[in-house]
Amino acid sequence: MINIVLFEPEIPANTGNIGRTCVATGTRLHLIEPLGFRLNEKAIKRAGMDYWDDLDVTTYIDYEDFLEKNPAAKEKMYMATTKAVHVYTEVNFEPDCYIMFGKESAGIPEEILVQHKENCIRIPMLGEIRSLNLGNSVAVVLYEALRQNGFAGMNLEGHLHRLEW
Template identity: 80%
Template sequence: MLNIVLLEPEIPANTGNIGRTCVATGTRLHLIEPLGFKLNEKALKRAGMDYWADLDVTTYIDYADFCKKNPDAKVYMATTKAQKIYTEVSYEPDCYIMFGKESAGIPEEILLENQERCVRIPMVGDIRSLNLSNSAAIVLYEALRQNHFGGMNLEGHLHELHWK
């Protein structure tokens, strides 16, 4: 099972959208405080829709607490400062993919300690970053693809319409 980690997320709608994506993909969500919102906030629930109740989510009081409770976690860190593109690494089936807060990303000191697992999403020009929920979906689906979308529905079915 893959894991998405949000380090100090600030915008409830982004976290709600990521939570919904996690439910749809069987991914765990890890939230590292402080959060820029309360977990019972209406905007969070609205973005997560009725899926929030089905979400496998864990909260931590800070980054040190996350590290202490997940000592063997292989964590990839999404950042615009990375040298590697997110498609250039091999994601293990139980790895963690971390994203920083919307206004500042993952702190530089954490990135420096984990340079070999930093990944970036390519962008044109001087765009600061993509939306957090979009970034999480892009990298998560690459990790899922590399792991053959294990346990996911891989085909849909069209129903033939009869026109009169």
């Protein structure tokens, strides 16, 4: 199972949307505190809609707590950052990897990034754009990881509601 890690997320709607994406893809969500909101806030539930109760989510008091409780993350973690040299399509995502995203206002701290230079990845953008929305960034990278792993266990065919193809 692929793991999405949010380092100190600040905006409840982003986390709610990411939670919904995780439910839709069978992905586990890890939230590293402090959070910029409470998990019982209406905004997070609204964005996650009625899927939040189905979400596999764990919170951690800090980054060290996360690493202690997820030792595999030390070997299989990719860090999404606008500061990376590698593009997210240049790495091979393992089926049980961890993909970390930083908080909306500042990203992942550079003190963490410098310890993982080869596993830092970026989404290409034009010009001087600082970053994409966090929910969009998670979706872009997560679906590349899922694609690389053959969309294991996912529905690959769509069905019309009233008509037939």
